[in-house]
Amino acid sequence: MFWTEGDEDSKQACPVGTIFNVTACACVHDGSEPSACLNDPLLYFPYDDHFNDVTCRRAVATKYGEGSVHLVSEGGRTFACFSGAAYFEVPFLRTWFAYERIEHFSVAVLFKRTSPSVSVGGIVHNGDCLDKPGFQISLANSSVYGGISVEPEVEWILDETPVDDDDWNLAVWVYNGRSLALYVNHELVQEKFVLGYMSNTDAPMTIGRLCENCYFTGCIDDVSKIQFYKQYFSSNSVSYM
Numbered sequence: 001m002f003w004t005e006g007d008e009d010s011k012q013a014c015p016v017g018t019i020f021n022v023t024a025c026a027c028v029h030d031g032s033e034p035s036a037c038l039n040d041p042l043l044y045f046p047y048d049d050h051f052n053d054v055t056c057r058r059a060v061a062t063k064y065g066e067g068s069v070h071l072v073s074e075g076g077r078t079f080a081c082f083s084g085a086a087y088f089e090v091p092f093l094r095t096w097f098a099y100e101r102i103e104h105f106s107v108a109v110l111f112k113r114t115s116p117s118v119s120v121g122g123i124v125h126n127g128d129c130l131d132k133p134g135f136q137i138s139l140a141n142s143s144v145y146g147g148i149s150v151e152p153e154v155e156w157i158l159d160e161t162p163v164d165d166d167d168w169n170l171a172v173w174v175y176n177g178r179s180l181a182l183y184v185n186h187e188l189v190q191e192k193f194v195l196g197y198m199s200n201t202d203a204p205m206t207i208g209r210l211c212e213n214c215y216f217t218g219c220i221d222d223v224s225k226i227q228f229y230k231q232y233f234s235s236n237s238v239s240y241m
Contacts, residue, residue: 043092045207047071047080047220051088059092061207065215069208072219079221081114087209087216093126097134097200103177105135105198112168113139115217122210123171123220128203135198137171137182138210139163146173146182150196158182158190168221 040055051069053059063069067084111123120140127133132155136147143160150156161184163169172183175198181191208216 043090045220048078051080053090053092057092059090061088061090063088065209067215077221079219081219082208082216084217085213085215087122088207090205090207093134093205095200095202097126097198098202102198103175103196105175107135107137107173108170109137110168110170110221111216111218112221113142113163113165113216113218120210120214121216121218122206122208122214123216124205124207125210126203126205127201128211132199132201133203133210134201135173135175136210137173138214139216144169144171144182144184146171146180146190148175148180148194149199149201150194151199152196154196156180156192156194158192161189 040057042055043053043057043059044055045051045053045061049071051061051063053061063086065085065087067082067086069080069082069086069088071078072081107124109123113121120138123137123139123144125133125136125138127136127149132149133147134149138145138147140160142165143162145158145160147155147157158180161182163184170183170185174181174183175194178193178195179191180194182189207220
């Protein structure tokens with residue numbers, strides 16, 4: 001259990017597969033894998049009626065910043081819209097890569113950017129402002145790009161691929177232990193040779209921010225949702241998403 005100091009009423013249970021670490025002041029991965037979770041995605045944020053993970057791990061996403069994040073229902077869809085300095089932190093992935101020697105990993109997210117800017121905006125990111133992120137899907141100059149860090153702390157960044165603002169775009173980031181690929185709207189747009197286990201950054205995953213002042217302004221939809229897998233997607237799998 002963890003709680004705000006001096007506030008017994010705010011007690012919460014850490015998500016399945018995590019324990020509370022006093023030093024980190026966060027729930028961190030305990031190195032185990034609940035058997036009931038083996039067939040689930042690693043994490044899954046549908047943004048239907050709340051902002052948390054809905055897999056059996058129940059990873060909590062905590063909002064930070066003075067901006068707003070709200071759910072919008074439109075055309076039979078429900079999605080999350082980010083505005084201003086607002087983002088989520090997901091502590092579950094803080095130490096997960098230290099316990100799991102990961103060389104197969106995939107991330108899928110459907111997004112729409114509503115405020116074009118020359119600055120960088122993070123969509124999903126596992127790292128902090130000083131160290132290389134374990135993985136990222138980010139935006140810059142109305143273009144999307146991906147990145148990865150593998151042991152021993154080697155960072156690889158894919159080139160930027162233009163996307164249309166105010167339109168929905170599907171980005172799928174795939175690592176298979178030999179290459180990092182980025183698909184945009186079902187098309188393979190970038191691929192680089194990368195070899196190694198994914199680095200542990202000892203930092204929570206963020207949704208909606210890359211670093212200080214690098215916020216995502218736009219919406220994330222519930223069609224593809226944000227999905228994380230301990231496996232890699234084939235090109236055929238991506239084409240059916």
